[in-house]
Amino acid sequence: MLETAITAQAITVKKQGREILSGITCQINAGTLTGLIGPSGSGKTTLMRSIIGAQRLSGGSLQVAGLKAGSKQLRKQIGYVTQSPAIYHDLTVLQNLHYFGAIVGASKRKVTEVLEQVDLQSVARQLGSTLSGGQQARVSLAIALLGDAPVLVLDEPTVGLDPLLRRDLCGLFTQLAAQGRTLLVSSHVMDEAERCDRLLLLRSGKVLFSGAKNDLLVHTATHSVEDAFLVLIAAATTSAGSQKGQN
Amino acid sequence: MLAIVRKTLFEKRFSLIAWALGALFMVWLTLIFYPSFSQGDQLDSLIKSLPPQLQGLVGNVNNFKSIGGYLDGVVFNLRVPLVTVTMAILFGISLTAADEEQGTLSTLLAQPVSRGRVLLEKFMALTAGIIIVHIGVFFGLLLALLNINYTYSISLLLAVTAGSLLLALVFGTFAFGLGIAFGKQGLISAIAAGVAFLAFLVQSLAPSVKSLQGIQKLSPFYYYTAPSTASNGLDWTYVALQALIVAALVIVGWALFRHRDVEV
Numbered sequence: 001m002l003e004t005a006i007t008a009q010a011i012t013v014k015k016q017g018r019e020i021l022s023g024i025t026c027q028i029n030a031g032t033l034t035g036l037i038g039p040s041g042s043g044k045t046t047l048m049r050s051i052i053g054a055q056r057l058s059g060g061s062l063q064v065a066g067l068k069a070g071s072k073q074l075r076k077q078i079g080y081v082t083q084s085p086a087i088y089h090d091l092t093v094l095q096n097l098h099y100f101g102a103i104v105g106a107s108k109r110k111v112t113e114v115l116e117q118v119d120l121q122s123v124a125r126q127l128g129s130t131l132s133g134g135q136q137a138r139v140s141l142a143i144a145l146l147g148d149a150p151v152l153v154l155d156e157p158t159v160g161l162d163p164l165l166r167r168d169l170c171g172l173f174t175q176l177a178a179q180g181r182t183l184l185v186s187s188h189v190m191d192e193a194e195r196c197d198r199l200l201l202l203r204s205g206k207v208l209f210s211g212a213k214n215d216l217l218v219h220t221a222t223h224s225v226e227d228a229f230l231v232l233i234a235a236a237t238t239s240a241g242s243q244k245g246q247n
Numbered sequence: 248m249l250a251i252v253r254k255t256l257f258e259k260r261f262s263l264i265a266w267a268l269g270a271l272f273m274v275w276l277t278l279i280f281y282p283s284f285s286q287g288d289q290l291d292s293l294i295k296s297l298p299p300q301l302q303g304l305v306g307n308v309n310n311f312k313s314i315g316g317y318l319d320g321v322v323f324n325l326r327v328p329l330v331t332v333t334m335a336i337l338f339g340i341s342l343t344a345a346d347e348e349q350g351t352l353s354t355l356l357a358q359p360v361s362r363g364r365v366l367l368e369k370f371m372a373l374t375a376g377i378i379i380v381h382i383g384v385f386f387g388l389l390l391a392l393l394n395i396n397y398t399y400s401i402s403l404l405l406a407v408t409a410g411s412l413l414l415a416l417v418f419g420t421f422a423f424g425l426g427i428a429f430g431k432q433g434l435i436s437a438i439a440a441g442v443a444f445l446a447f448l449v450q451s452l453a454p455s456v457k458s459l460q461g462i463q464k465l466s467p468f469y470y471y472t473a474p475s476t477a478s479n480g481l482d483w484t485y486v487a488l489q490a491l492i493v494a495a496l497v498i499v500g501w502a503l504f505r506h507r508d509v510e511v
Contacts, residue, residue, distance in 0.1 A: 052357065075359035082357060086350025090258045102250035103358050140354065147359060 005030040005151055005182035006051060011060030013046050019205060020046045023060065026200055026210040028184060030150075033177040035196030036186040037225070043205040044186040045083055048153050051184070052080045064151060076104070079149035081157050085140035089129035093120055093139055096128060097146065104147035114142040117172055119165070134161040141169070152176065154185045158192060170195040190226035201229060208232040251355070251368035255342065256375055263376050266334045267383030273330055274387030277322045279394050284321070285312050314399055315478035318388075318407055323477060327411050328447070328468070331380055335419025336439045338376050342369045343426025344435050352430075366427060366501050373419055381412045407477040413489045414471040418443050420493045424500030428507065467492065 006028040013021040021043045028034050036044050049055035050062055053070025062069040065077050087096045097111045115121055118138040123131060131139065141157050154173075158166045170192070173183050177197075185196070193199055199216055201208040209216050209232055213225065220228040256263070311317045346352040355365060385408045392399055422439035429435060450468035453459040463469050470489055474482035 054356070072361075075361075080357040082350065082353050084350050086354045088254075088258060088351055089349075091254075095257075099250060099254045100354075100358060102254075103355075103360050143354065144357075149359075 003030040004028070005032075005065060006184070007063045008047075008050075009061045011047075011050060011062050012058045013043075013050060013055060013205075014058040015046075019058075021050070022205045024202075024205070024207055025060075026207055028182060028200070029198070030182050031177060031180045032198050033173050033183045033185065033196050034198040034200055035193045036184055036200045036202065037190065037193045037229070038186075038188065038202035038208075040188050041204075042188075042202040044188070044202055045155055046205075047202065048080070048155050048184065048186060051153055052078050076147060077149055077151055079144035079147055079152045081137075081140045081144045081152075081154045083155040085133070085137040087128045087131075087136055087139045087143070089127065092125050092127055093131070093135075094124045096139055097142055100143045101146050106146040106148075110146060110148075114145040117145060118142045119168065134165065137161065138165075138169075150180070151182045152184070154183065156186050156188070158185075158187065166192075190224070190229065193225035199225065201232065203233060203236070206236075208236060249368060249371070251360075251365065252372045252375065255369065255372035256379075259338070259341070259372075259376065263379045266330070266380045269383070270327070270330050270334075270380050271383035271387035271390070273326060274322060274384050275391040275394070277326055278318075278388060278391035281314060281317050281321075281391075281397070282395050284317060285314075313478070314397060315403065315475070318399075318404075318477035319472070319475045322388075323407055323411055324472065325447075327384060328414055328471070331377070331384065331411055331415040332418045332443050333440075334380050335373070335377050335415040336422040336436070336443065339373055339419040339422035339424075340426050340432060340436055340439070342373055343423055344430050344432040345426075347426075347430040348432050362505055363501065366497070366504055369427070370420070370423065370497055373423055374416060377412055377415045377419055381408050381415070384408050384411060403477055403480060406481045410471055410474070410476040410481060413486060413493075414467060417467045417489055417492055417496075420496045420500075424496040427500045428503035430507070 004027050006026075008024050008026050010023045010025050011021055012019065012023055024043075024047060036047065038044050046055055050057060051064060051069055053074060057069075064074055067074050067077075087093075088099070091099065093115070094111070097115065098108075101107075101111045115124055118141050120135065120138055120142065123135060128136065128139065137157060137160060141154065144152060144154065158169055161169065173185060174195075177183050184200075185192070187193065193213070197213055198211065199213050200210045201216075208229070209219075216225065216228050217223065220231040222228040222231055311320050343352075346355075352365075356362065385404065388404050388408070418439065421442065422435060425435040425438060426432070446466040446468050449459050449463060449466045450472060453463040453469075467489065470482075470485040474480075474485060476482075
């Protein structure tokens with residue numbers, strides 16, 4: 001049986017009176033690559049922020065590696081890439097990495113290693129301000145990889161990247177998962193889901209599906225995650241409609 | 248060790264050097280006119296022609312005749328604080344609210360680093376930046392004195408520079424505290440600059456406007472200008488009071504920052 005890295009029990013998040021997450025219950029196994037898929041506004045970022053401990057929960061419980069999300073002991077256990085990559089524009093790529101490397105205690109060799117992993121050697125001495133959006137996203141990813149954190153939470157890390165690079169990065173994610181790391185990678189693009197073994201589908205702050213991709217396809221009798229997503233939405237809408245009718 | 252301090256100072260190096268050189272040049276340019284002010288009477292008649300309320304803004308012209316009085320009344324009364332307080336406010340905001348709006352604070356907070364450490368190291372960087380600019384102020388004084396062939400007590404020069412440093416630190420920490428607590432760059436810039444301007448006006452106009460005398464001691468400028476530091480040295484009670492204000496601002500900023508929902 002696989003060890004559980006992240007366990008959410010009926011978690012609810014409210015912001016300014018609005019429910020962003022409504023009773024999310026799911027489990028993410030250690031050493032897996034899980035795609036957190038859903039349209040914009042479905043609560044993906046809020047769920048990720050809850051996992052890294054930056055978002056207060058209104059209800060429910062959330063544990064990462066057996067500890068309460070946000071615990072001090074978890075700081076070194078989780079690497080996080082924000083949705084909008086933000087790096088220091090007045091520093092070069094290498095200086096950005098050395099800076100964050102100093103904070104997480106990474107060696108110079110580790111900096112060189114992650115630079116290669118995200119394929120940024122050619123722009124290593126370029127200022128952050130001169131990089132394209134995709135390159136900045138890769139620097140952000142490299143920063144998250146510096147600390148060798150066993151859990152990586154990556155909020156739309158492949159947005160704006162060309163298809164070749166997206167494929168390479170997905171290969172890197174698979175490789176990291178194979179090494180035993182737990183990756184939760186969000187995306188609002190269904191194509192991305194095809195590259196993940198496990199999926200967590202969100203819509204309007206609720207879980208539509210959580211489990212292996214193959215199970216999803218079998219369960220919905222479809223051949224693509226996008227079709228499966230549509231089937232699940234239709235089922236959820238029908239169910240909600242019939243509940244209203246009963247009331 | 249102190250990675251955030253080192254990175255901040257490295258990242259802001261050109262801006263800090265520019266501020267320090269600007270302060271040096273401004274101090275030098277003001278002080279080299281001391282001989283002509285001390286020997287001529289034109290300034291007396293010019294100031295006496297002003298309304299009494301505006302005379303308060305300039306200060307007692309008789310004091311300008313001595314070099315200590317000139318330093319207190321001309322160099323350090325308005326010009327130095329104008330530069331150093333502005334720099335401190337801008338620097339305080341750039342380390343906090345601007346950092347948050349650019350998203351880099353989020354990237355930093357996503358690392359295994361406590362908010363307490365982030366705040367402390369950023370405050371240390373703020374202090375170091377203000378010190379760097381005041382090194383420029385101090386060398387401006389030395390250079391000008393050398394040019395006009397005057398000598399003056401080094402300890403008093405250090406004291407008046409330290410007095411300005413403390414004032415800049417009070418306003419810099421005020422902006423820093425607001426930035427770390429609320430993270431709204433535009434609003435905080437306006438509040439910090441407005442408060443500094445009002446504090447200066449209160450202290451400057453209080454001698455000639457009775458209604459302001461009751462609130463004069465609320466202005467940090469009171470603790471900066473009242474002791475006439477260039478002539479008498481630092482008033483250690485006021486130094487302690489300003490240090491307490493700085494500490495209180497940091498603590499309040501930290502208390503609000505600890506549980507704030509920074510958009511990471």
